[in-house]
Amino acid sequence: MSTQCRQAQPEDFAVIRRMLELYQYELSDIWHQELDSHGEYGFDLSRHQQAQRFFAHVLLVNQNYAGFALLAPAIVTQTNGFWMEQFFVLKKYRRNGNGLALARHVFQSHPGAWEIGQIPGNTAAREFWRRVVARVTGGGFSEVEVTEGWWQGTVQRFTYETAV
Secondary structure, X not given: OOEEEEEOOHHHHHHHHHHHHHHHHHOOOOOOOOOOOOOOOOOOOHHHHHOXXXXXXXXXXXXXXXXXXXXXXXXXXXXOOEEEEEEEEOHHHOOOOHHHHHHHHHHHHOOEEEEEEXXXXXXHHHHHHHHHHHHHHOOOOEEEEEXXXXXXXXEEEEEEOOOO
């Protein structure tokens, strides 16, 4: 199995947009959102396409799209660094290291301060991120529960340093 992770190119955004619909549908029982008049959840990727402060990365397995990661400036518990805005791996590519590979790629591409949050009820994501962050930081992270404000849930905070 060949795994490739890379920053998204212009031609990747149509596929990311479709995968975002699958991601939002998968979370529709815990993420309160409604379909628009076109039967889509919708997600504005224009900031990610500029690749200045917001970034998109894709995961390909055997040259097939398998997932994506969307990054934004840190905004929930920190004011510097990065926020993992959205992260998704298609079900058939889960539980065999692909999510870890995408996460490592993203952290290596954007070293520095990080915060990764999971909304209440998304226990699978919370357990995934606890394992991944513990592995890539050697356990050097903190976790907080955000109970007030526009975004609420569990947040892992850490600094990712590139190897010298």
